[in-house]
Amino acid sequence: MAHQAEVSMKVNGAESKSVIEPRMLLVHYLREELNLTGTHIGCDTSQCGACTVLLDGDPVKSCTVLAVQANGKSITTVEGLASKEGLHPIQMSFWEKHGLQCGFCTPGVMIAAIGLLNENPDPSEEEIRLALEGVICRCTGYQFIVDAVKHAAQTLREAGETKVAMADSMKA
Amino acid sequence: MASLIGSAVRRKEDPRLLTGNGCFTDDIKLTGMVHAAFLRSPHAHARIIRVDTEKARSLPGVTAVFTGLDLAGKMKAVPAMWFLPGCDLKPKDRPALATDKVRYAGEAVAVVIAENRYVARDALDLIEVDYEVLPAVVSQELAMQDDAALLHDDVPNNLALLWKAGEIPDEVFADAEVVVKQRLYNQRVIPSPMETRGAVAQYNPGSGEMTLWCTSQNPHIHRLIYADVLGIPETKLRIIAPDVGGGFGAKIATYTEEAVVACIAREIQKPVKWVEERKEHFMATSHGRDEVLEVELAGTKDGRITALRVTNTANLGAYLSTFGAGCPTIDFGLMVTGAYAIPQAAVVTYGVYTNTTPTDAYRGAGKPEATYQIERAIDLFADKIGMDPVEVRRINLVPNDAFPYNSAMGVTYDSGDYQKALDKALEIFDYEAFREEQKEQRQKGKYLGVGFSTYVELCGFGPSAVAGAIGFQGGVWENSTVRVHPGGTVTVFTGTSPHGQGTATTFCQIVAEKLGVPLSDVELVSGDTQSVSMGWGTYGSRATAVGGAAVSLATDRVIEKARKIAAHELETTVDQIEFIAGQFTVKGDLSRSRTIQQIARSANYAWNLPEGVEPALEGQSFFDPSNFVYPFGTHICVVEVDEGTGEVEIKRYIAVDDVGRVINPLLAEGQVHGGIAQGVGQALWEGAVYTEQGQLQSGTFMDYTMPKARFFPPIESAFTETLSPVNPLGAKGIGETGTTAAPPAVVNAVMDALKPFGVAALDMPLTPEKVWRAIRSGRDKE
Numbered sequence: 001m002a003h004q005a006e007v008s009m010k011v012n013g014a015e016s017k018s019v020i021e022p023r024m025l026l027v028h029y030l031r032e033e034l035n036l037t038g039t040h041i042g043c044d045t046s047q048c049g050a051c052t053v054l055l056d057g058d059p060v061k062s063c064t065v066l067a068v069q070a071n072g073k074s075i076t077t078v079e080g081l082a083s084k085e086g087l088h089p090i091q092m093s094f095w096e097k098h099g100l101q102c103g104f105c106t107p108g109v110m111i112a113a114i115g116l117l118n119e120n121p122d123p124s125e126e127e128i129r130l131a132l133e134g135v136i137c138r139c140t141g142y143q144f145i146v147d148a149v150k151h152a153a154q155t156l157r158e159a160g161e162t163k164v165a166m167a168d169s170m171k172a
Numbered sequence: 173m174a175s176l177i178g179s180a181v182r183r184k185e186d187p188r189l190l191t192g193n194g195c196f197t198d199d200i201k202l203t204g205m206v207h208a209a210f211l212r213s214p215h216a217h218a219r220i221i222r223v224d225t226e227k228a229r230s231l232p233g234v235t236a237v238f239t240g241l242d243l244a245g246k247m248k249a250v251p252a253m254w255f256l257p258g259c260d261l262k263p264k265d266r267p268a269l270a271t272d273k274v275r276y277a278g279e280a281v282a283v284v285i286a287e288n289r290y291v292a293r294d295a296l297d298l299i300e301v302d303y304e305v306l307p308a309v310v311s312q313e314l315a316m317q318d319d320a321a322l323l324h325d326d327v328p329n330n331l332a333l334l335w336k337a338g339e340i341p342d343e344v345f346a347d348a349e350v351v352v353k354q355r356l357y358n359q360r361v362i363p364s365p366m367e368t369r370g371a372v373a374q375y376n377p378g379s380g381e382m383t384l385w386c387t388s389q390n391p392h393i394h395r396l397i398y399a400d401v402l403g404i405p406e407t408k409l410r411i412i413a414p415d416v417g418g419g420f421g422a423k424i425a426t427y428t429e430e431a432v433v434a435c436i437a438r439e440i441q442k443p444v445k446w447v448e449e450r451k452e453h454f455m456a457t458s459h460g461r462d463e464v465l466e467v468e469l470a471g472t473k474d475g476r477i478t479a480l481r482v483t484n485t486a487n488l489g490a491y492l493s494t495f496g497a498g499c500p501t502i503d504f505g506l507m508v509t510g511a512y513a514i515p516q517a518a519v520v521t522y523g524v525y526t527n528t529t530p531t532d533a534y535r536g537a538g539k540p541e542a543t544y545q546i547e548r549a550i551d552l553f554a555d556k557i558g559m560d561p562v563e564v565r566r567i568n569l570v571p572n573d574a575f576p577y578n579s580a581m582g583v584t585y586d587s588g589d590y591q592k593a594l595d596k597a598l599e600i601f602d603y604e605a606f607r608e609e610q611k612e613q614r615q616k617g618k619y620l621g622v623g624f625s626t627y628v629e630l631c632g633f634g635p636s637a638v639a640g641a642i643g644f645q646g647g648v649w650e651n652s653t654v655r656v657h658p659g660g661t662v663t664v665f666t667g668t669s670p671h672g673q674g675t676a677t678t679f680c681q682i683v684a685e686k687l688g689v690p691l692s693d694v695e696l697v698s699g700d701t702q703s704v705s706m707g708w709g710t711y712g713s714r715a716t717a718v719g720g721a722a723v724s725l726a727t728d729r730v731i732e733k734a735r736k737i738a739a740h741e742l743e744t745t746v747d748q749i750e751f752i753a754g755q756f757t758v759k760g761d762l763s764r765s766r767t768i769q770q771i772a773r774s775a776n777y778a779w780n781l782p783e784g785v786e787p788a789l790e791g792q793s794f795f796d797p798s799n800f801v802y803p804f805g806t807h808i809c810v811v812e813v814d815e816g817t818g819e820v821e822i823k824r825y826i827a828v829d830d831v832g833r834v835i836n837p838l839l840a841e842g843q844v845h846g847g848i849a850q851g852v853g854q855a856l857w858e859g860a861v862y863t864e865q866g867q868l869q870s871g872t873f874m875d876y877t878m879p880k881a882r883f884f885p886p887i888e889s890a891f892t893e894t895l896s897p898v899n900p901l902g903a904k905g906i907g908e909t910g911t912t913a914a915p916p917a918v919v920n921a922v923m924d925a926l927k928p929f930g931v932a933a934l935d936m937p938l939t940p941e942k943v944w945r946a947i948r949s950g951r952d953k954e
């Protein structure tokens with residue numbers, strides 16, 4: 001039997017602790033161990049970004065990180081975006097602007113967008129398109145994703161948020 | 173209140189998808205569930221000498237290992253479902269797992285069942301297979317030659333079908349004023365929905381019931397085929413398509429893996445899950461297109477097209493896939509004349525087996541290839557006679573007074589206003605200004621080009637009698653039940669099976685509008701053979717035109733029944749009842765009325781129903797359309813080609829589409845964008861590349877270029893609305909317009925940009941290397 005490793009991390013604000021195989025990918029840890037199936041797997045070569053989550057606030061492809069590498073860190077997945085008050089502005093914008101069709105890429109795309117807005121609260125169309133380099137969407141042709149990100153940026157600016165509010169996880 | 177039909181409401185399906193609460197196949201977890209992984213052939217063509225699974229079986233955590241021989245007698249091979257008559261079709265079914273021979277790289281030869289996917293993968297490495305490698309053949313043209321390797325011993329020249337439609341005497345071309353001849357390759361593409369395929373099977377040994385969750389565009393078709401493959405009656409086989417992450421045709425087909433997973437769940441009496449890895453998806457899920465098109469167009473010097481003859485040599489891959497025989501024949505052949513009144517046309521299609529992944533429908537299925545050849549041929553014709561490509565199109569477009577128009581290929585275009593769509597697109601574009609700019613920019617060494625595509629496509633197959641005549645083993649009608657609950661909320665059932673289209677919103681819009689109830693009171697049920705009595709799924713842009721029509725008619729039945737009950741309660745006759753915005757009112761007496769919700773309660777309680785009216789408030793419709801529907805439009809693409817690098821940049825993309833009645837403009841535009849991205853993808857970047865030995869080189873997202881956000885400018889989309897007379901909604905179907913219209917628009921634009929270099933024809937994808945080489949060799953000639 002392969003040897004086991006203990007990992008603990010804060011996921012969407014909740015502490016988790018598990019004994020796992022050291023080779024387990026973070027995305028499988030989230031999906032299989034924690035039942036957080038909102039984070040998807042779209043490829044096996046780190047191209048599609050469907051698996052994107054925030055690791056200590058930065059977007060990473062969770063299929064390219066071992067769960068043990070996230071030991072002691074803080075993770076936000078799509079499940080952690082909405083709060084008791086309702087949908088996160090990025091979710092709201094994707095809804096308003098029809099930024100999703102099948103919805104499979106969407107969790108990763110929204111998280112990647114949050115990564116962008118954290119760095120650049122007022123991105124141009126061009127900057128948004130460039131920032132989406134790490135994600136693939138087969139359904140939308142991206143235009144309404146771009147519109148959604150633009151709209152989210154505006155909403156957040158108007159609300160005076162400097163850093164995109166992150167679930168309870170990051171606040172906690 | 174504004175009508176809900178035609179209104180850009182937000183989607184009902186979004187809140188769950190946006191919060192990570194969707195349920196895709198891989199999200200399903202059952203108690204005691206084990207995981208399957210398939211061992212796939214590394215060779216494109218080989219005899220299987222020996223499969224040794226001993227070591228794999230003994231790995232801790234492995235439940236079982238099966239080879240093809242182990243499954244013999246437990247399930248059948250998976251057949252196609254389109255048996256086209258009159259073409260000497262030689263269908264070859266997909267074996268459950270290959271036993272004697274593998275016929276494409278990636279064909280499954282064994283399957284491991286283990287406690288988790290990591291162990292299952294480990295065990296694959298422990299299976300030993302001895303192969304005797306055979307010569308492989310990849311190109312359909314080579315495969316037809318006498319000395320080519322044979323895939324199936326009883327299929328000479330690997331010729332699976334030879335289909336002919338129409339005939340034109342050679343003199344017509346010999347005597348024509350102008351003839352254009354061109355060979356075009358519509359390359360093989362890989363559909364690549366972001367969710368790969370997957371299946372979860374659960375068998376109840378007590379009742380004999382099997383539930384199979386799988387990534388399906390058409391669960392009832394999967395039930396129909398797998399019931400026979402697995403020997404389970406339809407009463408005991410339940411197929412559920414949960415949230416499905418895109419399909420684009422790839423999830424129409426009935427493959428072997430899903431059936432194998434179900435078969436094994438029954439064998440080992442444990443739930444089994446299989447989720448395709450992306451690299452498996454590239455090899456094992458059907459590919460699209462791959463057709464060599466030889467087009468011959470005859471015309472007059474003043475721009476009239478007089479005849480068209482096309483030969484299509486289509487690569488079917490190693491086995492006949494579900495709709496495989498129909499795509500390069502019916503779907504392609506019937507539309508070769510495009511939007512033009514061409515008096516004579518003829519098509520010959522060769523369907524050929526090769527050592528490649530089987531091909532099947534991919535967003536548009538045959539229509540994009542048909543559109544590609546005619547739109548390219550028109551530009552070549554325009555060039556040859558020195559006429560503007562827009563002018564040639566104008567001269568030949570089917571005129572408005574010709575509808576319903578009987579084409580030379582024997583189909584009847586339902587309705588259209590082709591000039592109007594063209595006019596609208598040109599208005600957005602400003603053609604004259606562009607030609608001026610093009611001239612100026614050329615002086616400065618900048619190469620702009622414009623391409624047009626005045627397309628029409630055929631969707632929403634029907635009636636079912638036609639499906640029967642063309643050998644489709646099923647119907648093409650659609651089913652809907654509209655059920656009004658005692659409390660007044662409404663459940664709508666549809667036999668279509670959405671996977672991104674937003675049907676849960678559009679169909680509920682139709683019902684809410686007609687019944688005059690809030691949209692939030694209406695919910696859609698789809699994708700489950702146990703909940704929905706029957707249906708044929710979502711493909712061929714049929715959901716709204718056929719499925720939506722059934723929804724509309726079922727709602728009418730609800731209203732009809734409710735009207736009777738209202739008349740009874742209001743003590744008047746049925747013809748005295750008006751139904752407006754959810755209220756049944758006695759004509760001329762607004763004080764006497766009932767809401768639809770009140771009638772729902774009366775109908776369900778059934779305390780006081782009129783004579784002959786049964787309890788409950790529910791309507792069902794089985795809608796079999798009288799004809800196909802024909803969406804059309806004009807797409808205009810502007811590109812700039814970089815002379816130094818060969819890179820093509822899309823500067824503008826204008827799409828004017830006419831899809832009949834638009835139910836939700838926001839969702840319609842989303843469909844247009846997505847289709848265009850895929851169509852431009854085929855034109856410029858995407859393409860399956862095989863080595864001569866049949867190894868798929870473009871087998872990951874590193875090697876297969878998927879369109880990214882930064883590849884596109886904003887698309888300028890607009891609609892004209894010409895209703896279809898074929899269904900009560902007047903809808904035409906929208907899903908495939910982009911992949912149909914975009915490839916020729918883009919290629920025509922690039923060819924226009926390359927004119928100064930004397931480049932005549934290039935095949936897709938127009939990669940920088942290809943364009944750069946063409947520019948260079950063009951220059952060398954000077």
Ligand code: FES
Binds near residue numbers: 042044050052061
């Ligand atoms: S699954 Fe992580 S990048 Fe595709």
Ligand code: FES
Binds near residue numbers: 103106136139417
């Ligand atoms: S919405 Fe389907 S892949 Fe993006």
